[in-house]
Amino acid sequence: MCAEHYLEVKNLKKHFPVKTNFFGQTLSWLKAVDGVDFHxxxxxxxxxxxxxxxxxxxxxxxxxxxxTPTEGGVYFENQNIYDxxxxxxxxxxxxxxxxxxxxxxxxxxRMNIGDxxxxxxxxxxxxxxxxxxxxxxxxxxYVGLSSYxxxxxxxxxxxxxxxxxxxxxxxxxNPELIVCDEPVSALDVSxxxxxxxxxxxxxxxxxxxxxxIAHGLNVVKHVxxxxxxxxxxxxxxxxxxxxxxxxxxxxxTRALLSAIPIPDPGLRRQRIILKGxxxxxxxxxxxxxxxxxxxxxxxLCRDRxxxxxxxxxxxxxxxxxxRRDAAG
Amino acid sequence: MQAQTNIDNLESQAAHEAHDxxxxxxxxxxxxxxxxxxxxxxxxAGGCILIAVVLxxxxxxxxxxxxxxxxxxxxxxxxxxxxxxxxxxDHLGRDMLTRLxxxxxxxxxxxxxxxxxxxxxxxxIGLLAGxxxxxxxxxxxxxxxxxxxxxxxxxxIAIIAALGPGLLNAMIAISIVGIPYYAxxxxxxxxxxxxxxxxxxxxxxxxxDLRILFKHILPNSLSPIIVAATLDVGWMIxxxxxxxxxxxxxxxxxxxxxxxxxxxxDFLRAAPHISLLPGMAIFIVVLSLNLLGDxxxxxxxxxxxx
Ligand SMILES: Nc1ncnc2c1ncn2[C@@H]1O[C@H](COP(=O)(O)OP(=O)(O)OP(=O)(O)O)[C@@H](O)[C@H]1O
Ligand SMILES: [Mg+2]
Numbered sequence: 001m002c003a004e005h006y007l008e009v010k011n012l013k014k015h016f017p018v019k020t021n022f023f024g025q026t027l028s029w030l031k032a033v034d035g036v037d038f039h040x041x042x043x044x045x046x047x048x049x050x051x052x053x054x055x056x057x058x059x060x061x062x063x064x065x066x067x068t069p070t071e072g073g074v075y076f077e078n079q080n081i082y083d084x085x086x087x088x089x090x091x092x093x094x095x096x097x098x099x100x101x102x103x104x105x106x107x108x109x110r111m112n113i114g115d116x117x118x119x120x121x122x123x124x125x126x127x128x129x130x131x132x133x134x135x136x137x138x139x140x141x142y143v144g145l146s147s148y149x150x151x152x153x154x155x156x157x158x159x160x161x162x163x164x165x166x167x168x169x170x171x172x173x174n175p176e177l178i179v180c181d182e183p184v185s186a187l188d189v190s191x192x193x194x195x196x197x198x199x200x201x202x203x204x205x206x207x208x209x210x211x212x213i214a215h216g217l218n219v220v221k222h223v224x225x226x227x228x229x230x231x232x233x234x235x236x237x238x239x240x241x242x243x244x245x246x247x248x249x250x251x252x253t254r255a256l257l258s259a260i261p262i263p264d265p266g267l268r269r270q271r272i273i274l275k276g277x278x279x280x281x282x283x284x285x286x287x288x289x290x291x292x293x294x295x296x297x298x299x300l301c302r303d304r305x306x307x308x309x310x311x312x313x314x315x316x317x318x319x320x321x322x323r324r325d326a327a328g
Numbered sequence: 329m330q331a332q333t334n335i336d337n338l339e340s341q342a343a344h345e346a347h348d349x350x351x352x353x354x355x356x357x358x359x360x361x362x363x364x365x366x367x368x369x370x371x372x373a374g375g376c377i378l379i380a381v382v383l384x385x386x387x388x389x390x391x392x393x394x395x396x397x398x399x400x401x402x403x404x405x406x407x408x409x410x411x412x413x414x415x416x417x418d419h420l421g422r423d424m425l426t427r428l429x430x431x432x433x434x435x436x437x438x439x440x441x442x443x444x445x446x447x448x449x450x451x452x453i454g455l456l457a458g459x460x461x462x463x464x465x466x467x468x469x470x471x472x473x474x475x476x477x478x479x480x481x482x483x484x485i486a487i488i489a490a491l492g493p494g495l496l497n498a499m500i501a502i503s504i505v506g507i508p509y510y511a512x513x514x515x516x517x518x519x520x521x522x523x524x525x526x527x528x529x530x531x532x533x534x535x536x537d538l539r540i541l542f543k544h545i546l547p548n549s550l551s552p553i554i555v556a557a558t559l560d561v562g563w564m565i566x567x568x569x570x571x572x573x574x575x576x577x578x579x580x581x582x583x584x585x586x587x588x589x590x591x592x593x594d595f596l597r598a599a600p601h602i603s604l605l606p607g608m609a610i611f612i613v614v615l616s617l618n619l620l621g622d623x624x625x626x627x628x629x630x631x632x633x634x
Contacts, residue, residue: 064532093534106525110547120533166529173533 005039005075006209007063007177012036012072014058018282030282032058034233035072037308040177045203045210047220047241049256050230051278056213057101059230060179063211064096065089076177094124097170101182103162107154113140113165114150120172139168144198160191167198177209185215196223217253218260221245226314229253232281232289235308239315249317251296288320296321361551364627371623377616385432394423396430396583405599418588418602419595420581428609430583435613438499439565443557445503446564450510451553455541457511458518469515472508480505484567488576495584498577502567506560513556517549551628558621562614569610585610 014033017026032055040046050056061067063074065081073080076092084092100106107116117136121127127135137147143164154162163183170178180199184192200223202208214220220227221241228238229252237250248254255272276293288294291301300320308318311326365371384391393412403421406413415424453472457465475483487501521527522545530540571577572586580587585606592602 061528066528066532090534093532096532098529098532100525100529102525106529108526108544108548119530119535123533123535123539169529169533 004078006042006077007040008075009036009038009063010073010075012059012062012074013070014055014062014067015070028283031233031284032281033062033069034281034284036230036233036235038228038235038238040209040211041225042176043203043207043209044225045212045223047224047227048211048213048230049217049220049227050215052215053278053281054230055233055281056215056230057181060098060181060211060213064098064179065092066098090124094173095175096177096179097173097175098179098181099163099166099170099183101186103159103166103186104154106166107162109154112151112153113145113157116154116165117150117168117172120169124173126173135172139172142171142202143168158191159187160195163187163195164198167195167202171202171206174206175208177211179211179213181213182215183212184219192219199223216260217245217256221260229256232279232284234289234318235316236290236319237315237317238308243312243315247315249311249315249322250319251294251321252290288318294321361624361627365623368623368626370619371627374616374619374621374623377612378620381432381613381616382436384429385436388426388429388433392423392426392429394426396422396426397581398422405595405602407599408601415605416599416601418591419599422583424601424605427583427588428585428605431585431588431606432609432613434495434578434582434584435565435569435610438495438502438568439561439613442499442503442506442564442568443561445500446506446560447510447553447557449503450507450512451514451546453507453511454514454516455518455546458515459522459537459541459545461519465515468511472511475505475508476512481567481570484571485574485576488571493576493579495572495578495582498568498571502564502571505567506564509560510553510556513552514549517552518545521545521548551624555621555625555628558617558624562617562621565617566610566614569606 012033013031013035015029015031017028018030019027021027034055036059038046048056048059058067062069065074068082073082075081076096081092107113111119114133114136117139118127118132121132121135133150136150140147140149145161145164145168149157149161154165157165163186167183183199184195187195196219199210203210210223212220212223217227217229224241226238226240227244229236229244229250231252237244237248237253244253245257248257251272255274258270258272272295274293275295279289279292287302287304288297288306291297294301298321304320306318306320306323308316309323310316311322400417400421403413403417405419406417406421408414408416408424410416413423413425415428417423418427453468457468478486484498484501484505487504488497491497491500527540527544530544535544568577569584569586569589572584573590575590578584578587580591588606589603589610592599592604592606595602
């Protein structure tokens, strides 16, 4: 892949030890992220979709260096973020931020909203005293809250309001890239769209880049320029949003798409029901990790792990069947 | 149709939020706990008794009419209610009330100081072990497990045996015995807090470990510590008196409740008040601390929030 991508993820792996013997040697590993490659362009929104437990949050945390990878690297403006130390690391922290899934767990219950949002200002010495107060008011305004909210505590807020506070905190350092880890999945449907609209407005206004994590394709559909589909620690298919919804190639993507309800009752679509359970990410066997549930699996799938191959411009798929069909 | 539903949604949500605003009183988490504590009659009683005891002990030299250590042979073993000696005298003719007041000073001071020392070291160890995990955690916590494997009193006696008897050494001993307790509580809380997303958010923002530990983790692990400490002051007072009773702590003629209890044990028939009064004093102080501690636990427990 070319080198000038804004952010490039290369062969990223994160394995958690799950069983150790008496001497502290690891007997088995949970491969939460197991060799992921993709890139982000500046200013775009990339959706990342997959079932619960497939490693989306782990990937998001790796990208903003909250976790250290087992293998691989993340290149932000051609710098491997895991090589940065001390003040360089701190400078990077200002460029990348995260918004969390759980609006109840992501705010310190003993700090008022003003202090929560001012923390990043103090940490990076961006403002003090009256300056900090003014900046907090400005940030509250950005996310659609009022300045009198600053003296309140998290428990006085609804989920949607808390999520706004989390967004304001992330914005306080003027980041360029924000990892949104299922920012709306804990919210009521009516509030979901408000928060999504807010994120979109902020992106237009501030030129932000988003990695937008969700567990269903329906949420990502409206917000993403490109979408990656993850299954058990691997990217299965990655392409433009339109291409993905119009021409899905991977059997897993198709199954996910068929699960989105269609609002028009006159239109019927064949629903692909996946058989079997999700395989455990602990010590996955060789071969394609989706093959046990795949309607199109054949011998090769159980034998060799498919690689991510580009079929048309920017459309990458990891599937033997697709490869065979493309070969003719 | 679609648009209509959207407007409905927005309106109901606005109503919902306005309702929220009215419903919830704007109180800090601390203030809310304080309000709940005030409603708990037993805890309030415990707190009042405790304040009274502390006041009376501090003011002992002003309140009392006698010298706690003056021996008056003609006044030996006077019963309670004797004019001039409301609570009687002991086997050396010393005024019981005066000695109780002075004993309270020592007991209260020892209780709070020992808990303070145990808390300081226990919290430090617990914070570091829970936050950094790894080798330090394994090493320190195994050592703490070993300490906890001994019965409290036995361990305290062993430490005094090594340091030599005396009030200060007894206090050091019971402080050391208390450390593992706090280290355990704090480590447990830190282990669960460090996985919280608001702590992760601080890391993502680039906060230093010190800032995360003291500004975010410590304040949130404070409530179990406060409850434990309140209950523990009582335990420390009993332990200190116990050590003195055994002759390992405060030494005669010091007016100390454990020493007084021990003094009276030879006169239980003739003058039971000599042992009974310091025993009652210990009982009341420890009971009030426990009532207050239980009340605090309920007040600080967010699950009981209405
Ligand atoms: N610190 C950890 N130690 C051990 N295992 C972990 C750890 N963090 C995550 N895992 C495991 O890694 C796998 C992926 O977890 P992750 O949180 O990334 O999933 P997810 O795709 O975000 O799921 P969800 O949609 O439920 O948020 C899970 O099986 C999880 O149990
Ligand atoms: Mg997740």
